Amino acid sequence: MLQLEPIASGIAYASSALVLGVLVTAGFLLPGGKPKELRRTLLVAAMSMLLLFLSMAVLSLLIQGAKLRPDALPSLDIVLRYVTMTQSGKVWLLRETYGVALALVLFWLMRHDTSLIAVRIVSFMILPLIAGRSFASHAIAVKDDTSLAVMADATHLIAGSLWGGGLVALFWTLHSGMKVLTLPLAWAAETVRRFSWLAFASVTMLLITGLYQSWIQVGNLTILFATAYGRVLALKILLFLAMLSLGALNFWSTGPRLVSAAQVENKTDSVVRMALIRVGTESFLALLVFLVTGFLTALPPGVHAAHQTALTNVSPASPGASSIAPAEGASVKILSPTPGQIFATDRVPLRFNLTKGKWGDHVHAYIDGELMGMFMSNDGALNGIRPGRHVLELRVVAEDHQTELDATDKIAFTVK
Numbered sequence: 001m002l003q004l005e006p007i008a009s010g011i012a013y014a015s016s017a018l019v020l021g022v023l024v025t026a027g028f029l030l031p032g033g034k035p036k037e038l039r040r041t042l043l044v045a046a047m048s049m050l051l052l053f054l055s056m057a058v059l060s061l062l063i064q065g066a067k068l069r070p071d072a073l074p075s076l077d078i079v080l081r082y083v084t085m086t087q088s089g090k091v092w093l094l095r096e097t098y099g100v101a102l103a104l105v106l107f108w109l110m111r112h113d114t115s116l117i118a119v120r121i122v123s124f125m126i127l128p129l130i131a132g133r134s135f136a137s138h139a140i141a142v143k144d145d146t147s148l149a150v151m152a153d154a155t156h157l158i159a160g161s162l163w164g165g166g167l168v169a170l171f172w173t174l175h176s177g178m179k180v181l182t183l184p185l186a187w188a189a190e191t192v193r194r195f196s197w198l199a200f201a202s203v204t205m206l207l208i209t210g211l212y213q214s215w216i217q218v219g220n221l222t223i224l225f226a227t228a229y230g231r232v233l234a235l236k237i238l239l240f241l242a243m244l245s246l247g248a249l250n251f252w253s254t255g256p257r258l259v260s261a262a263q264v265e266n267k268t269d270s271v272v273r274m275a276l277i278r279v280g281t282e283s284f285l286a287l288l289v290f291l292v293t294g295f296l297t298a299l300p301p302g303v304h305a306a307h308q309t310a311l312t313n314v315s316p317a318s319p320g321a322s323s324i325a326p327a328e329g330a331s332v333k334i335l336s337p338t339p340g341q342i343f344a345t346d347r348v349p350l351r352f353n354l355t356k357g358k359w360g361d362h363v364h365a366y367i368d369g370e371l372m373g374m375f376m377s378n379d380g381a382l383n384g385i386r387p388g389r390h391v392l393e394l395r396v397v398a399e400d401h402q403t404e405l406d407a408t409d410k411i412a413f414t415v416k
Helices: 002-029 036-068 076-085 087-112 116-136 146-180 185-217 221-226 228-263 269-297 302-313
Strands: 331-336 348-355 360-367 370-375 379-382 388-398 404-415
Touching: 002 036, 002 116, 002 146, 002 185, 002 269, 036 076, 036 087, 036 116, 036 146, 076 087, 087 116, 116 146, 146 185, 146 228, 146 269, 185 228, 185 269, 221 228, 228 269, 331 388, 331 404, 348 360, 348 388, 348 404, 360 404, 370 379
Parallel strands: none
Antiparallel strands: 331 348, 348 379, 360 370, 360 388, 388 404
């Protein structure tokens, strides 16, 4: 089940982006909000994508539960603990609840009011659903300027949804309008013109926020190519550049050619075919970017992955190890659990005394040598600990999240 995580994440990201792209197309891109039958069909598509998103969210919940108890299917107790006791679980619950409320609003809209103003209002209502993902993303783990990191991530998600989701919706709209409804070429030209300016603004924001996120999550080119996160990110960047090239072609060529053909009422199949091929290719690349983004969310950020790789190559007990800095007054003492303590549940309360010394900032918690999390305060909890005897080790870490100091404490405990 764990292998499904990046796939479910990618589909959830793509479906939520398509909801926004479809609604923006229905509410803002169709010239004069017409034709009405096309807008109604777009609303049905938005509802379908929203239901797909909710389904993927449920699958993601089961996957997270399986992480906590990989030797069996997640029980209701495990799932409830994840939803109520973890940051990502609480965000999941809020987004899922909000998503269900949006589905009810869309259902009511489809049955009672498909006016242009109503569709536009719902388009804005989708934004919190997109941005909410940032509160369970890598951005929330950034220690310095956390609010800025989360804001940049949310802006990146919204801009990507407007461009990528809008592209897919635009392709379907052009195909339906030109091939099925046989609308005039001027209609297609105006739709493409409106989308071009939306895409231009979205790409600008994507470039700004993408560069910032790459800087805080990867750091340098060495990490970019030395970690799985960095390599997947490099693939996403290549796909983005391919989309950007096609987008520039559509902005400077496809749109103007449609306008020129419409002005002389020259609705030839070649012009329509050219527009559909170019927009369709760019739309396909957008879907690939969504799926690749899903894989990124399932991987540790590049700086953390590089850190973990270094730890597997150098033992902290090795005297003079280059990855371990002197304590310089730092120390840590585990208060809970106590040595030999036995727990009846998989939730182990954690308390400790931390002396930061000259360089210490927080602690990393390891169970049987595997990194389980970092703790900024002096208490917390370790969830999903499997039955058996385990060794807990706390290590004092510098502010850069990478330099572990020669200041540790270790105890053994048992989970029944």
